[in-house]
Amino acid sequence: MVQEKWVALSNTTIGVLMATINASILIIALPPIFRGIDLNPFQSGAFAYLLWILMGYMIVTAVLLVTIGRLSDIFGRVRLFNLGFAIFTLGSVLLYFTPGKGDTGALELIIFRIVQAVGGSFLMANSYAIITDNFPKEERGTALGINAIAGTAGMSIGIVAGGILSAINWRYVFLVSVPVGLLGTVWSYLKLKETSPKLKQKLDIPGNLLFGAGLIILLIGITYGLVPYKSSATGWADPWVITAIIIGIILLIAFPFVERKVKQPMFRLELFKIRAFSAGSFSGMISGMGMMGLMFMIIILFQGIWLPDHGYSYASAPFWAGIFMLPMTVAMGIFGPLSGKLSDKHGSKGIATLGLLISAFALILLSLLPYNFIYIEMGILLFIFGAGMGMFTAPNTSAVMSSVPPESRGSASGMLTTLRNVGTTASMGIFFTILILSLSSKLPGALSSAVTNAGAPQLASVFSKLPPTDAIFGALLGINPIKAILSILPSGVKNSISPTALSTITQRTWFPTIFAPTFMSSLHVVFYVAFAITLVGALLSFIRDPLTKKSGSSKRISNEEQAVKLKR
Structure with a gap:
């Protein structure tokens, strides 16, 4: 039994780590990928391709997780987990060999990412349930903590891995999953044993x-x-x-x-009557919103503003952005397993709630940073934020999975991960909307004045019409949009620009310097919203334990007692 539980933990952790790394690895790798498939990022419709390449994976997993969790309760969690490894590996191979160029290549990437997401859904929907099946309650928090942090840290590791691999060859971003997927497929089929009670029910x-x-x-x-x-x-x-x-x-x-x-x-709605399940699931969703939103915004800040403004080339910005995000990953790796172990002894409520409060504290401090911040300050705040998320994720996952009956663990695992994925996808919509709307009122005037002061007033009307999405797109891809605009101007307009003005506005630091103040003021609003959202998550985490009055005294109802009542 000892061997089986560690086989289950190691196998599921590899699966979840691989799935979540691939959910974020493209954030950094998009510039070389777009160059590799010869797609002009500023052509009409390219922004939609960007969104689908980034968000298609998250949308598919969010949709499938609950269904797969239910199927796993019926047909066996290990069986479907093993299938997930095989499908994920197939998707990675297809992505590596993407043959198309331009629009065709972008569509192929989106479709193959969907295949990969289907496999990832099988992995993520079953990992928590398989671990809960194999580990006793007194060790469950530690085991789930390791697995949950692998999932959370995988988002950060994907950013670093994407930066390193894409600097060599953009196809390596997808190839890296193939040997891991093949190993996981063979190992899980040979070693991982079914422990879940297969329900004789229909879909x-x-x-x-x-x-x-x-x-x-x-x-x-x-x-x-x-x-x-x-x-x-x-x-x-x-x-x-x-x-x-x-x-x-x-x-x-x-x-x-x-x-x-x-x-x-497909899902027992009465599980939401278990407060540990409902509060933990929704606080997990909210933590996902804060986590993904912060990562995307900081990446854009690094790639489009801070790094070019500090002497880094646009081509190298994705790589260094991944490196500079490492403090968050390191903090999660340290505090995740530690908090899981502590929750086994002292309970999950206090540790999980404190974790979100720490992350909220980091967010409000981030809102005080100027655009030309000193990196050590940013690195410390990223570490604090990652530490808080690490402290929250492991105890929260353990509390949720321990609160449900064994026969519902597949569904519970699917719903928990679904809500988290819905939170990350929603955060993209919320934070990008805040950013775009704020920039649309400030950026046109800033660009118009800047280009006039640079000695090219004839470009003021052109630059004032630069869509905020193109500015953000260029920042995310590490591309200077000024050169893209100049390349499509009529030759007569180009020839009217003095060499001095042309040299000024095409410098590496010119656009980031103009973009930085308006972007940072908009980003501060994003941090305020993320701070408020994270506080709501902390409140939900705090009320996870139910109390009932009996004979004039308070008696705590255990999650296990609630689960037994529902089972009856």
Whole structure:
């Protein structure tokens, strides 16, 4: 039994680490990937490709996790976990051999990423449940802590790995998963033994269709809400976006009413009556919002502003951005397992809540940094934020998974991870919208004045029309958008620019210097929102333990007692 539990932990940890690394590895690697497939990032429609390459993986996993969790309860968690390794490896091989160029290459990347996401969904939906099946309660927090931190740290490791591998060859970003996937596939099929109680039940077709369709339509609406629409900087006024969001919300609202009438529902809604489950799941979703939102915003800050302004070339910015994000990864690796071990002895509530409060503290301090900050200050704050997230994730996961009956662990694991993925996807929509709207009111005037002061007033009207999405896109990809604008200007306009003015506005530091103040003031608003969101997560974490009055005294109801009542 001792050997089996460590086989289960090591195998599931490798699977989750691989899946989450690939969820974030493209954030850094996009510049060489776009160059590799010969796609002009500033052509019409390219921003949509960017969003889908980044968010398609998260959307697919968010949609599939609950269904796969339920299927795992029925057919066996280990069986579907093993299948996930094989599918994920296939997707990685397809991505490595992406043959197309331009728009075709971008579409192929999106499709192959979806294949990869399907495999990742099988891995993420079952890892927590398999560990919970194999470890006794007194060791469960430590084991789940290691696995949960592998999932959280994988997001940060993916950024570093993407920066290093893409500097060599963009295809290596996908190739790195192949040997790990092959090893995991063979090892899991040979060594991992089934321990879950297979339920003799049917798949809930109506519930799956309703939940999947509602979530897909809603997340697609959120995604295209970030794409410019007509003269607007965002697409939130697009009738198709509004319709998609409304339909998605209606379908998701209808979902629980349908599930109450289904004999064997895809998810037991009564599990939300267990406060540890409901509070832990929703606080996990909120922590995902803060985590992903911070990572994306800091990456843009590094690649588009701070690094070019400190002498780094645009080509090397993605690599160094990954390196400078390491303090967050290191902190998670230290405090994740440590907090999991402490939660086994002292409970999860205090440690998890303190973790989110620490992360919130780091966010409010980040809002005080200027755009030309000293890196040591940023590094310390990233470490503090990562430490807080590490302290929260492991105890929270242990509390959630320990609160449900054994036969519902697959569904619970799927729902927990689904809510977290929905949180990360929603954070993209929320934080990017804040950023775009704020920039749309400040950037045009700043660029117009700057280009006039540089000696090229004839470009003022052109540069003032630079969409905020293009500015953000250029920052995220480490590309100077000024050169892209100049390349499409009529020759007569180009020839009218003096050599001195042309030399000034094409310098590496010119655009970052103009972009930095407006971007940083907008980013401060993002940090304020992330701070508020994280505090809400801390509040949910704090109220996870129920109390009931009995004979004039307070008696704590254990999560196990609630699970037994539901089972009956």
